Amino acid sequence: MNSRPHSLTLRLALLFALLAFASLITLGVCLYRELERELIRRDDAALVTRVDQLRTFLNDSNTLDLIKSKPALFQNMLGNRESLLMIGAPGQKPLLVVNPGNLDMPTLSPVTMDHPLVLTDVQHFPGVDGVPFAALAATIDSGDLGSLQVVAGRLMTERTSVLANYRLRVYILASIAALLLALCGYLLLYRGLRPLRRLAAHAQGIGVGNLTERLDSHGAPLEVLPMIDAFNGVLDRLATGFIQLGQVSTDMAHELRTPINNLLGETQVALQQSRSVEAYQQLLASNVEELERLARMLDNMLFLARTDPASALRQRQELDAADEMERMADYFEGLAADAGISIKAHGSGVIWAEPMLLRRALANLCANAIKYGAPDSELVVSATPSSDGISLRVSNQGATIAPQHLPKLFERFYRVDESRERSAQSNGLGLSIVATIMQLHSGRYGVTSENGETCFELFFPGRVLER
Ligand SMILES: Nc1ncnc2c1ncn2[C@@H]1O[C@H](COP(=O)(O)OP(=O)(O)OP(=O)(O)O)[C@@H](O)[C@H]1O
Ligand SMILES: [Mg+2]
Secondary structure, X not given: OOOOOOOHHHHHHHHHHHHHHHHHHHHHHHHHHHHHHHHHHHHHHHHHHHHHHHHHHOOOHHHHHHHHHOHHHHHHHHOOOOEEEEEEOOOOOOOEEEOOOOOOOOOOOOEOOOOOOOHHHOEEEEEEOOEEEEEEEEEEEOHHHOEEEEEEEEEOHHHHHHHHHHHHHHHHHHHHHHHHHHHHXXXXXXXXXXXXXXXXXXXXXXXXXXXOOOOOOOOOOHHHHHHHHHHHHHHXXXXXXXXXXXXXXXXXXXXXXXXXXXXXXXXXXXXXXXXXXHHHHHHHHHHHHHHHHHHHHHHHHHHHHHOOHHHHHHXXXXXXXHHHHHHHHHHHHHHHHHOOOEXXXXXXXXXXXXXXXXXXXXXXXXXXXXXHEOOOOEEEEEEEEEOOEEEEEEEEEEOOOOOOOHHHOOOOOXXXXXXXXXXXXXXXXXXXXXXXXXXXXXXXXXXEXXXXXXXXXXXXXXXXXXO
């Protein structure tokens, strides 16, 4: 899926504008309806008053005469093209028709004389061109002329235009307010996000050269603090990893320098003059030994660099401890016999581990025990299950390791006996591989050395605890 980056500021500003517009329009519509109702009520009341006045007014036969003789007076009285007035007896020619706007005369049932006029008596019609038309009809008792009917109506042009004006203003004002709010929202958000931009600029400046620098949370908004902490945490881990990596390459360069210088020196010396075949053979044999050691060291270094924790953990299995101990004893039997060492394996339980890594760790410990163990002694490989996992021990007899060395044994390239440094057998990587494997399994590892007995212990947590 292609997700284009979007501007949070713009989105929120638009959202503000939309919300403002929606709420202002709602408010405007409510007020509009209220105003419309009030105007209709007033108009209807005016109509009712007019008809009411006519009722009183026409009760007098003099007035009726006046109507007959001077209808123009009434026309002038009503005064505009929107009003309609008709007075007449039912079924006869009307006495008076005032209809300057030529409006259609609606048919209405009149309110009888004994009923006082009320607002609900006014009837509303769609009118002309969408302009509403209100009308009211009433019966009048006019003495000698008997019962007459009066119909008064009015086209609500003014009201319609007032309301249309009002509507337009609501729309314009809501739009302006929404635009203003969007602009204010945009500016405020842009300002509010300033700490983020400052942090980004700072983070951009952090590199390999200044890995100790940390993002400053001073003045940052509360919401950003977890991000700053997380980022600084990442920097902490990166810095640690970076230092370790630097250390490894320094160590490696140091470790490789001696054997390579040896190879180079010895070969150069040999080339200076012609030698006997035996001398060449001797040189080649010694070179092979040195190269073998280099190859083993590189192999181990690659193993340490390449082990992928995720896949190692995925491939964990429940392994039978007794089988694994037996397998180690079998594997090292020949090598141990050469050194005059006898191997004893025992134990029970289940080991929750990746088989290849577990065997590599145990093999490194057994190889050490045979390498550094005293001749004619015993090498014991054992497994002791407990409630939360299983402890594997590899112990041998030999020289006691001085306590100051013990904490450093698992470091890369660390060797107790410096004189062995150049030996083809000793690279000082075996135990650091054990440590890496145990860390991968979230296990523990340790060593004790007392009274000529050295014991390495590996603890693998059980499967249930792991989950
Ligand atoms: N069982 C042991 N008894 C006495 N010393 C030991 C024993 N195991 C390890 N050591 C000491 O710890 C050091 C580190 O051991 P480690 O296995 O890491 O390296 P190494 O055996 O020297 O070389 P390699 O990389 O070939 O394993 C050894 O050089 C040795 O001095
Ligand atoms: Mg070793």
